Amino acid sequence: MIKELFPTPIMSVDLSEILDMQDVEKRCLSIIGKLSHHKLVPDGVSSYNSDKPVITDASVKDVASFIKMHIKQMEVAMGIFPLDFSNSWINVMPVGSHIGSHIHPNSVVSGSFYLNAGEGSGEFVIENPTYGQQMSIVGQNFSEYTKTYEEISVKTGLLILFPSYLRHHVTGNDYEGRTVLSFNTRYNDIKINDT
Numbered sequence: 676m677i678k679e680l681f682p683t684p685i686m687s688v689d690l691s692e693i694l695d696m697q698d699v700e701k702r703c704l705s706i707i708g709k710l711s712h713h714k715l716v717p718d719g720v721s722s723y724n725s726d727k728p729v730i731t732d733a734s735v736k737d738v739a740s741f742i743k744m745h746i747k748q749m750e751v752a753m754g755i756f757p758l759d760f761s762n763s764w765i766n767v768m769p770v771g772s773h774i775g776s777h778i779h780p781n782s783v784v785s786g787s788f789y790l791n792a793g794e795g796s797g798e799f800v801i802e803n804p805t806y807g808q809q810m811s812i813v814g815q816n817f818s819e820y821t822k823t824y825e826e827i828s829v830k831t832g833l834l835i836l837f838p839s840y841l842r843h844h845v846t847g848n849d850y851e852g853r854t855v856l857s858f859n860t861r862y863n864d865i866k867i868n869d870t
């Protein structure tokens with residue numbers, strides 16, 4: 676018998692059934708105003724460097740509560756203290772754009788919520804966190820243990836939650852205006868101090 680040890684929790688859930696995504700995108704974009712260049716999104720634009728948090732804005736309170744419901748499931752599954760949003764931003768990618776490999780430092784769980792994505796959208800690629808430790812393992816047939824990455828196809832309304840330490844990137848994008856709301860989290864200090 677082979678036992679699975681130290682799994683990585685990834686949550687992906689489609690919120691397009693319960694949220695009017697066109698309306699959500701409109702509301703999110705009106706919070707941030709003009710977007711600027713960010714080095715992680717070549718050719719695209721981002722609100723990462725602006726001082727306007729998106730998900731904690733009162734005008735998208737309903738969206739935040741749906742996302743928090745799912746973050747709660749991650750907290751329970753991982754057995755960690757309650758989380759709050761720390762920062763959030765929007766990236767808009769034109770055709771031909773991509774996002775290089777990165778992690779989200781100073782965060783516990785991170786998320787991507789696809790406000791506008793579809794056929795041809797750059798895929799969300801999660802890199803195998805054990806790969807750097809595998810040294811001499813050579814995959815003959817790439818298995819769950821030896822594969823180097825996992826690609827997740829994205830669409831409007833998809834929410835992906837993942838541990839912030841997980842290295843990930845976005846493949847070349849063929850969908851005009853691929854728009855993503857991303858966020859980080861930190862522990863809720865009050866709840867930690869209550870224990």
Ligand SMILES: [Fe+2]
Nearest residue numbers: 777778779843
């Ligand atoms: Fe990211």
